[in-house]
Structure formats: C-alpha cells, structure tokens
Amino acid sequence: xxxxxxxxxxxxxxxxxxCKQFLEDFAALEGSKILxxxxxxxxxxxxxxxxxxxxxxxGRRITDLPMLEVVTMVYGGLxxxxxVAQLQALGCNALGLTGADGGVILAKKxxxxxxxxxxxxxxxxxxxxLIDNFLKNELxxxxxxxxxxxxxxxxxxxxxxxxxxxxxxxxxxYEVNLIYCFEKKGVLSxxxxxxxxxxxxxxxxxxxxxxxxxxxxGMIPKLDNAFAALQxxxxxxxxxxxxxxxxxxxxxxxxxxxxx
Amino acid sequence: xxxxxxxxxxxxxxxxxxCKQFLEDFAALEGSKILxxxxxxxxxxxxxxxxxxxxxxxGRRITDLPMLEVVTMVYGGLxxxxxVAQLQALGCNALGLTGADGGVILAKKxxxxxxxxxxxxxxxxxxxxLIDNFLKNELxxxxxxxxxxxxxxxxxxxxxxxxxxxxxxxxxxYEVNLIYCFEKKGVLSxxxxxxxxxxxxxxxxxxxxxxxxxxxxGMIPKLDNAFAALQxxxxxxxxxxxxxxxxxxxxxxxxxxxxx
Numbered sequence: 001x002x003x004x005x006x007x008x009x010x011x012x013x014x015x016x017x018x019c020k021q022f023l024e025d026f027a028a029l030e031g032s033k034i035l036x037x038x039x040x041x042x043x044x045x046x047x048x049x050x051x052x053x054x055x056x057x058x059g060r061r062i063t064d065l066p067m068l069e070v071v072t073m074v075y076g077g078l079x080x081x082x083x084v085a086q087l088q089a090l091g092c093n094a095l096g097l098t099g100a101d102g103g104v105i106l107a108k109k110x111x112x113x114x115x116x117x118x119x120x121x122x123x124x125x126x127x128x129x130l131i132d133n134f135l136k137n138e139l140x141x142x143x144x145x146x147x148x149x150x151x152x153x154x155x156x157x158x159x160x161x162x163x164x165x166x167x168x169x170x171x172x173x174y175e176v177n178l179i180y181c182f183e184k185k186g187v188l189s190x191x192x193x194x195x196x197x198x199x200x201x202x203x204x205x206x207x208x209x210x211x212x213x214x215x216x217x218g219m220i221p222k223l224d225n226a227f228a229a230l231q232x233x234x235x236x237x238x239x240x241x242x243x244x245x246x247x248x249x250x251x252x253x254x255x256x257x258x259x260x
Numbered sequence: 261x262x263x264x265x266x267x268x269x270x271x272x273x274x275x276x277x278x279c280k281q282f283l284e285d286f287a288a289l290e291g292s293k294i295l296x297x298x299x300x301x302x303x304x305x306x307x308x309x310x311x312x313x314x315x316x317x318x319g320r321r322i323t324d325l326p327m328l329e330v331v332t333m334v335y336g337g338l339x340x341x342x343x344v345a346q347l348q349a350l351g352c353n354a355l356g357l358t359g360a361d362g363g364v365i366l367a368k369k370x371x372x373x374x375x376x377x378x379x380x381x382x383x384x385x386x387x388x389x390l391i392d393n394f395l396k397n398e399l400x401x402x403x404x405x406x407x408x409x410x411x412x413x414x415x416x417x418x419x420x421x422x423x424x425x426x427x428x429x430x431x432x433x434y435e436v437n438l439i440y441c442f443e444k445k446g447v448l449s450x451x452x453x454x455x456x457x458x459x460x461x462x463x464x465x466x467x468x469x470x471x472x473x474x475x476x477x478g479m480i481p482k483l484d485n486a487f488a489a490l491q492x493x494x495x496x497x498x499x500x501x502x503x504x505x506x507x508x509x510x511x512x513x514x515x516x517x518x519x520x
Contacts, residue, residue: 050309069338077337078329081406081414084360089412095362100344102355102399133397137390139362146341152349154341
C-alpha cells in the first residue's frame with residue numbers, strides 16, 4: 001500500500017496564493033496521504049502583538065511558557081483549522097491533529113544541557129495503528145508541529161522531524177513516499193541560483209557539499225531527517241518546490257531526490 | 261450502550277482550579293464519553309491585545325473575520341489542546357476536534373435577517389458514525405465550539421447548541437446522558453440564592469418560571485436546547501455544578517433534571 005506524506009514549510013503557508021495552490025494540489029492527490037505543516041511567521045507576529053518576547057539563545061528560538069501558548073494557539077488552532085476548512089471545501093476529508101490528540105505522537109521535553117530550549121519536544125513514539133485507522137476511515141491527518149509529554153504539557157516540535165518520525169512509523173506497513181515541499185526548487189548547489197537544483201543527493205555527495213559549505217545551515221536538519229527516514233525504511237524522500245507537488249508524486253522527477 | 265455527553269461552560273474553564281478538578285472527574289468517568297467545551301473569557305482578553313474589537317449588536321456578539329481568527333486560535337488551539345494535554349496526563353485518550361475535523365459537524369453560516377452575526381454557524385449535520393468510530397477506538401472526543409461550512413470557512417458556534425446537536429445525533433445508537441456543567445448548582449428559582457436549585461423542570465414549570473421572569477435570559481437558550489434534546493431522543497438531561505459531575509453521573513440526583 002502506498003502512502004504519500006507531505007511536509008509543507010511555513011514560508012508557503014505565509015503566502016496565501018502559494019498556500020491555496022498547494023492545498024488544491026494536495027487535495028487532488030489520490031490514495032492515502034498525510035500532511036504535516038510548519039508554523040510560518042504568523043506566530044511571531046501574534047507574539048509581538050501579545051507582548052510575548054521571542055527569546056533566542058545561540059541563534060536558536062526558545063519556547064518558554066508564554067511562547068508555548070502562542071504556538072499552541074497559532075499552529076494548533078489558526079493555521080491547522082484554516083488548512084482543514086480549506087481542504088474540506090476541496091473535498092478532502094481532513095482531520096486536524098496535534099501529537100496530543102489521541103496520544104498520536106508522544107514526545108519528551110528536551111533535556112537541558114547547555115541550552116534550556118523550554119517546551120520543545122523530541123518525538124519518542126508515533127502511534128502508527130491509530131494513524132492507519134484514520135487512513136482506513138478515509139480521513140486525511142493534518143498535523144500541526146506540536147506534540148505532548150503525558151505530563152499535561154503541549155510541546156513545540158520541529159515539523160521536519162515530525163514528518164520524518166511519522167514517515168518512519170508508517171513505513172512498517174506502507175510504502176511511504178516522503179516529500180518535503182518548500183519555497184525553493186530543491187537543494188541548491190548555488191544558493192544564489194534558484195535553478196541550481198541538485199537532482200540526486202547521496203550521503204557522500206551530501207558530505208562533500210557540507211564540507212565545501214555549499215549546503216547552508218538551514219537545510220542540514222532537513223537533510224539529516226531525510227537520510228534518517230530512508231535508513232529506517234521510508235521508500236522515497238524528495239525535497240521540492242510546493243508548486244511541483246503534483247509532478248513530484250506523479251513522475252517522481254522533481255526537486256532533489258535523496259538516495260542512500 | 262450508554263454515552264455521557266458533558267458540556268463544560270467557559271466560566272469553569274477560566275478558573276484553573278475548577279477546571280483541573282472538573283477534568284479529573286471527567287477523566288475518571290467510566291465508559292464512553294464526549295466533552296464539549298465553551299470558550300471562556302480568554303478569547304476576549306486576547307482579542308483586546310490583538311486590537312480586535314468585540315462588536316455587539318442588540319447585546320449579541322458579532323463574529324467578524326478578525327474575531328473568527330481569534331476564536332479559531334483560542335477555542336480550537338489554546339483551550340482545546342490544553343484540555344487534551346491535561347486529559348492525556350490523566351489517562352483519558354482525548355481527541356481534540358472542531359466540527360471541521362473529519363467533517364464531523366457541518367454547519368450553515370447564519371443567514372442575515374435583522375442582524376448580520378458574521379461567521380456564526382448553525383449546526384446542520386453531525387456525522388454520528390464517525391464519532392461512534394472514535395468511541396469504539398477508545399478515543400474521547402473533545403469538541404471546541406467551532407464548526408465549518410464546506411466553503412472553506414470555520415464558524416463560531418454556541419457550545420450549548422453544539423452539545424445538544426451531538427447528543428441528539430448519538431441518541432439514535434446510544435442511551436445518551438447529556439449534562440450541562442457550569443458554575444451554579446443548577447437552574448435557580450432565586451438568582452440571588454445559589455442554593456435555590458429547581459430539582460426538576462418540566463415544560464409547564466419552565467413556562468411558569470419564564471413568564472414570572474425568574475429564569476434569566478442567559479439560561480433560556482440552554483434550557484431550550486435541553487428540552488429539544490429530550491424531544492429528539494436523548495435519554496436524560498441535567499444542568500449542574502461542574503464540581504458535582506461525578507455525583508450527577510453516578511446518582512443522577514444533582515442539579516436540575518430536565519423532564520418532558
């Protein structure tokens with residue numbers, strides 16, 4: 001059985017026209033599918049208005065309790081439900097979820113070492129049978145980048161990692177096609193040239209690009225997640241432009257293909 | 261098969277201690293159960309901070325687009341997910357839902373007659389088989405007071421009405437016990453005396469109290485919903501204090517019993 005798991009980045013969500021086009025293409029995909037969405041800049045804008053300070057330590061965002069409330073509202077409420085309502089209008093029976101709902105993605109609050117990231121969760125366990133049950137009932141799970149810790153807390157979670165974790169869990173039962181969609185055409189060999197897409201990326205090519213500094217810091221966690229997913233049973237991983245979702249699924253030739 | 265459907269009012273949610281106690285009691289209820297929560301004052305507070313004006317016409321709140329975004333965030337995100345995370349910690353496998361999720365509660369945007377209420381939904385159809393499927397999978401649906409219209413919009417919906425609609429839909433298959441929990445001990449015969457609980461309310465007693473002005477305006481929609489639910493197959497309707505949920509379910513003798 002095939003399963004398409006699509007992650008859509010925050011920059012696409014922030015752009016109403018791109019987001020609408022993406023959701024139309026997603027709704028039109030046949031067969032079982034799952035969407036994991038990022039947060040976008042709405043949370044930051046709303047945090048500013050609510051006088052919730054965005055705290056950064058060593059360039060990393062910290063999720064303190066007020067910021068956790070903002071992301072829970074914005075990712076789990078506003079962004080998730082707007083996507084669900086739009087997909088419902090497009091005939092896709094979307095079911096909005098955070099990891100807490102049905103206990104579907106359990107996480108652990110990140111341990112404090114050098115930095116206290118606050119209410120940030122690292123995924124521990126994905127309840128694949130429950131997701132499978134939703135899929136068998138023709139529901140399309142739409143995940144916000146939030147998990148929980150069984151101690152009463154919601155946790156802010158990286159959407160790329162969440163997508164990879166869900167893909168790995170579902171790979172035991174499905175032939176999983178994991179597609180990271182964002183605002184670029186793929187992984188670029190020249191960050192200044194949007195057309196310099198690397199068509200295929202193996203671990204050794206990746207190591208070379210990293211060593212030469214061509215692949216930028218923002219792309220590294222996404223690629224690490226992509227390779228990890230393949231190593232743990234996911235059939236195929238693609239990184240492509242949100243506009244090319246349809247072709248990436250149908251032809252499998254768009255963007256950057258991640259290969260072991 | 262028995263099913264307890266509990267509606268919890270916004271004033272209880274606004275009080276952390278009352279809310280915690282209520283959720284402990286709710287989590288401890290045996291058998292199939294559903295929670296429908298109100299909004300509380302958090303939405304109004306956040307609207308003020310976000311410079312979203314609360315518009316009233318003839319004493320009724322209007323949900324314009326900015327206010328819809330606030331209630332979608334606050335009811336569907338913050339309040340719903342905080343309740344879900346707390347219930348998960350209490351061993352209750354809560355599944356947070358709006359009407360849009362799985363298309364479970366379809367509504368119609370209220371037609372403009374004298375007043376344009378904006379993005380307010382009147383429930384049209386509850387997908388009882390889907391809720392039944394969730395219950396059979398030992399999930400406990402937790403509904404935010406939000407629905408959708410299949411045209412891409414979320415809609416703000418009265419939680420009392422939503423509870424009544426869900427109860428009626430489930431009554432075809434279950435023996436439904438609908439309990440409205442709030443911050444009073446029941447329907448009062450003297451609004452100044454919190455102990456003046458009317459133990460049983462029939463349509464004729466209700467008519468008398470309404471005529472004499474004893475039952476206040478805020479209680480009338482709740483009672484109209486309660487009688488409508490009984491008329492449409494719900495087995496039992498109670499209005500009681502949130503602190504008395506346990507006894508209301510176990511003994512059925514707390515608060516005000518609504519009787520045809």
